[in-house]
Amino acid sequence: xxxxxxxxxxxxxxxxxxxxxxxxxxxxxxxxxxxxxxxxxxxxxxxxxxxxxxxxxxxxxxxxxxxxxxxxxxxxxxxxxxxxxxxxxxxxxxxxxxxxxxxxxxxxxxxxxxxxxxxxxxxxxxxxxxxxxxxxxxxxxxxxxxxxxxxxxxxxxxxxxxxxxxxxxxxxxxxxxxxxxxxxxxxxxxxxxxxxxxxxxxxxxxxxxxxxxxxxxxxxxxxxxxxxxxxxxxxxxx
Numbered sequence: 105x106x107x108x109x110x111x112x113x114x115x116x117x118x119x120x121x122x123x124x125x126x127x128x129x130x131x132x133x134x135x136x137x138x139x140x141x142x143x144x145x146x147x148x149x150x151x152x153x154x155x156x157x158x159x160x161x162x163x164x165x166x167x168x169x170x171x172x173x174x175x176x177x178x179x180x181x182x183x184x185x186x187x188x189x190x191x192x193x194x195x196x197x198x199x200x201x202x203x204x205x206x207x208x209x210x211x212x213x214x215x216x217x218x219x220x221x222x223x224x225x226x227x228x229x230x231x232x233x234x235x236x237x238x239x240x241x242x243x244x245x246x247x248x249x250x251x252x253x254x255x256x257x258x259x260x261x262x263x264x265x266x267x268x269x270x271x272x273x274x275x276x277x278x279x280x281x282x283x284x285x286x287x288x289x290x291x292x293x294x295x296x297x298x299x300x301x302x303x304x305x306x307x308x309x310x311x312x313x314x315x316x317x318x319x320x321x322x323x324x325x326x327x328x329x330x331x332x333x334x335x336x337x338x339x340x341x342x
Contacts, residue, residue, distance in 0.1 A: 142172070142228070142305060144298030147253060151180050151260040158184055159264075172227040175220055179250075180257045182217035186210060187261050211325060217254070218320040225250035225317045238314030245304055248315045252301045259294040266290060 154165075154177060163184055165177040192198070193206045225248045232238055269275065269283040307313035327333040 142249070142301075144256070144301045147176060147256055147301070148260065148294070148298060150176060151257055152264070154180060155184065155260050155264045172224065172231075175223045175227055176253060179217060179220035179224060179253065180260070182213050182220060183254070183257045183261060185213045186217060187265075189213065215322060215325050218322060221250040221254045222317060222319060223250075224253055225315070229317060232308065235309075237311065238308050239311035240314070242308075242311055242314040245307075245313050245315045248318055249301060249304060251318075252297060252304070255297055256294065256301070259290060259297065263287070263290050263294065 150173070158181070163181060165174060165181060169177055189206055189210050193203060193210070195202075198206075228249055229238075266283050266287045270280045270287065272279065304313060304315070308315065324330050327337070
């Protein structure tokens, strides 16, 4: 999986001591089972809990996590690393060498993010197949649960860092108030999205709706499909 490079952990957001941690017990009894079914409240509990925990300690999923819960957590970790890498890429005065290194990290982490989004859908479809679901004749939902999980992951990060900005004591006047307004919008957006995930899952179980695995099929990370890569190689080959 790899971890976020040391140079990406120096930003104020990543090291901030103004953490809004929620209670996140380290026990063997997890709120989400290793196998589906899923609920948005369980997903949000997991994503928010690890967002807070990874700002206090090394960002890595516990070794005890397995199956679907591990896929959800690793997918969230990829977004967590991408968030802080994107912050680092905008550091004033960053050298070209630093930016190139961060860009390569972002490419790798984004590929892992997409792979794990698909893996979440694979777990769900395997679970459903044991019940002869999704129903072939049901209405097709264009956004898969994995895609919704990805969006919920990003919203978890936005909420954490928005609360961080509200509490920043050295911020200019009005900064906290503006971010308080942003916070209300983000909460409403996540509530709406969480409800959509729950409705989709229930409609799939009741044979009213179906979803498919949509492969991202990224081309830029494949040296056989990226012309900038294979053209350069052909020029240097004997």
